[in-house]
Amino acid sequence: MTALRRSPAALAGSAVLAVLAGVAVLASFGLLPYDPIAQNPPARFQAPSGAHLFGTDQFGRDVFSRVAAGVGNSALIAVVAVAFATLIGTLGGLVSGFYRGWADGAIGGVTNVLFAFPPLLLALSLAAVLDRNWFTIAVAIAIVYVPIFIRVTRGPVLSLREIEYVKAAVATGQSRWQIMLRHVLPNITSIIVVQVALSLSWAVLTEASLSFLGLGTPPPAPSLGSMIFEARSLVFVAPWTLIAPGAVVVLLVVGLNLLGDGLRDTLDPRNRGRRS
Amino acid sequence: MRAVVRNRVVRRVAGTLGTLFGVAVFVFVMLRAIPGDQITAGLGTEAAALTPAQRAALEHYYGLDQPLVTQFFSWLGNMFTGNFGYSARNQQSVLDLTVQSLPVTFELAVLSIVLALLIGVPLGMVSASKAGAPRDAVGQAVSLAGLSIPAFLLATTLLSISAASFGFNPNGQGFATLLEDPLLNLQQMVLPALVLGFGIAAPILRTTRAAVLEVRSHDFVRTARAKGVPERRLQVRHVLGNALVPIVTMTGLQFGYLLGGAVVVEQIFSVPGIGRQVLLGIQQKEYAVVQSTVLVIALAFVLVNLLTDVLYRIIDPRVRAS
Numbered sequence: 001m002t003a004l005r006r007s008p009a010a011l012a013g014s015a016v017l018a019v020l021a022g023v024a025v026l027a028s029f030g031l032l033p034y035d036p037i038a039q040n041p042p043a044r045f046q047a048p049s050g051a052h053l054f055g056t057d058q059f060g061r062d063v064f065s066r067v068a069a070g071v072g073n074s075a076l077i078a079v080v081a082v083a084f085a086t087l088i089g090t091l092g093g094l095v096s097g098f099y100r101g102w103a104d105g106a107i108g109g110v111t112n113v114l115f116a117f118p119p120l121l122l123a124l125s126l127a128a129v130l131d132r133n134w135f136t137i138a139v140a141i142a143i144v145y146v147p148i149f150i151r152v153t154r155g156p157v158l159s160l161r162e163i164e165y166v167k168a169a170v171a172t173g174q175s176r177w178q179i180m181l182r183h184v185l186p187n188i189t190s191i192i193v194v195q196v197a198l199s200l201s202w203a204v205l206t207e208a209s210l211s212f213l214g215l216g217t218p219p220p221a222p223s224l225g226s227m228i229f230e231a232r233s234l235v236f237v238a239p240w241t242l243i244a245p246g247a248v249v250v251l252l253v254v255g256l257n258l259l260g261d262g263l264r265d266t267l268d269p270r271n272r273g274r275r276s
Numbered sequence: 277m278r279a280v281v282r283n284r285v286v287r288r289v290a291g292t293l294g295t296l297f298g299v300a301v302f303v304f305v306m307l308r309a310i311p312g313d314q315i316t317a318g319l320g321t322e323a324a325a326l327t328p329a330q331r332a333a334l335e336h337y338y339g340l341d342q343p344l345v346t347q348f349f350s351w352l353g354n355m356f357t358g359n360f361g362y363s364a365r366n367q368q369s370v371l372d373l374t375v376q377s378l379p380v381t382f383e384l385a386v387l388s389i390v391l392a393l394l395i396g397v398p399l400g401m402v403s404a405s406k407a408g409a410p411r412d413a414v415g416q417a418v419s420l421a422g423l424s425i426p427a428f429l430l431a432t433t434l435l436s437i438s439a440a441s442f443g444f445n446p447n448g449q450g451f452a453t454l455l456e457d458p459l460l461n462l463q464q465m466v467l468p469a470l471v472l473g474f475g476i477a478a479p480i481l482r483t484t485r486a487a488v489l490e491v492r493s494h495d496f497v498r499t500a501r502a503k504g505v506p507e508r509r510l511q512v513r514h515v516l517g518n519a520l521v522p523i524v525t526m527t528g529l530q531f532g533y534l535l536g537g538a539v540v541v542e543q544i545f546s547v548p549g550i551g552r553q554v555l556l557g558i559q560q561k562e563y564a565v566v567q568s569t570v571l572v573i574a575l576a577f578v579l580v581n582l583l584t585d586v587l588y589r590i591i592d593p594r595v596r597a598s
Contacts, residue, residue, distance in 0.1 A: 128558040
């Protein structure tokens with residue numbers, strides 16, 4: 001919280017995210033002006049107006065309601081994906097850096113293999129082989145980001161385990177897991193928090209790219225990427241069908257990036273004391 | 277000293293080979309995890325009409341009745357002898373497809389990187405020349421935009437605007453390779469390269485800015501200035517020269533990403549690159565194409581990273597000496 005107050009970027013980012021989160025929460029409770037998937041052919045291609053804030057699409061669906069529900073879907077997938085990646089990656093990094101030896105070798109090997117794929121290609125291939133629903137998309141994205149969290153935590157853990165108070169904890173006979181969770185983990189939380197914020201923005205972009213390519217959440221569930229895909233051919237008939245989801249996806253990612261950058265500048269010990 | 281360096285290189289190469297083996301296992305297992313089997317996937321609804329005997333014959337023909345380990349090593353052995361499998365839809369071997377698509381992606385990646393460097397490095401230097409000033413804010417805004425605007429959105433918008441308002445849609449006609457028709461080829465590459473270059477310019481800009489700021493704080497820069505080195509020469513030779521290592525590393529990394537990450541842009545602009553080959557393979561359920569192409573991309577990605585690593589050791593005298 002203090003970190004947020006010290007960084008105008010992080011503050012601006014959180015403000016944008018708060019608004020979008022509010023809309024997404026309303027959408028998840030069904031508090032939208034229209035049903036996002038209900039078709040109404042007579043009302044197709046209506047320009048933005050009081051009745052339809054962002055106009056309607058080729059099936060007469062309300063674009064505002066679809067965008068709002070789409071933000072909710074994208075955010076859900078991104079949050080679940082990053083949560084998985086954080087949990088597994090942090091655990092992997094802790095074990096790898098603290099136990100060293102064969103565990104480190106094995107985890108390092110897996111990390112190297114996953115790092116050998118361009119991230120979007122890996123997410124794409126995984127999404128293609130998994131049975132497609134929002135959860136498997138989240139799992140596919142999570143697998144891509146696990147190695148990043150492993151690498152980000154392993155380094156600091158390696159240096160922490162040489163520090164006196166950790167050695168003292170070892171000497172008092174605490175178990176390795178106790179030491180890792182009670183003495184090492186709290187000291188790397190700021191690094192993890194920064195990584196979470198930055199990863200969320202990538203996860204949103206990845207999810208949007210997948211659904212743009214037709215490998216994301218299956219239709220008719222609204223998703224920002226697939227809305228933009230459908231709007232490609234409608235740009236001149238109904239530009240609002242492209243502009244609304246496009247602007248919202250950019251806003252969402254800008255918000256996450258501002259928050260991530262702000263947190264990195266204030267929280268990351270490597271940046272502390274100097275402006276980067 | 278030399279032996280140490282050589283040892284390190286040998287270890288790095290051995291590690292890379294191990295990683296590549298792991299990649300092959302991963303790709304193989306991933307594609308075996310597909311719900312249903314390849315025969316059903318390949319034939320679609322027609323698969324239901326197969327008699328058990330026909331199905332068994334097909335399984336035997338494709339080697340699917342062999343143990344998984346045998347299948348894996350036979351695939352890997354085939355890859356080594358240049359047999360990447362066959363694409364029934366294209367009536368071409370996957371090797372032929374790859375020989376056509378890889379250079380296209382490579383060209384696109386090179387053009388994008390050149391554009392990204394032309395945007396990112398000067399803007400990064402300008403940004404760093406007065407941190408916190410309005411010009412820095414401009415640089416930061418450009419990099420934020422590059423990081424936040426999805427490539428597919430920028431590509432879709434650019435394509436619509438250029439086609440409708442300027443009648444410029446070279447990608448509407450069949451793709452021409454650089455050798456067939458260089459002029460048309462470059463026209464077809466310019467928009468995709470701009471989209472990708474803009475996105476990659478952001479991390480390059482940020483890296484340049486951070487590296488320049490870091491280098492400038494060193495004493496040798498002050499000494500050079502006190503010695504009367506002209507400002508322009510100081511900025512280029514002393515500051516940028518020393519900031520080159522992180523910039524090269526970031527550029528190499530981004531180049532690697534482009535080899536598979538250009539898939540969305542290739543798809544939108546109908547550029548027949550290797551990313552699009554994977555996507556088409558997925559859409560047409562031709563898993564032999566997907567399996568071998570993904571492995572080729574991973575191999576290229578790993579090689580680019582290895583080269584970047586070597587290059588960085590060559591540029592940085594500190595790494596060379598230690």
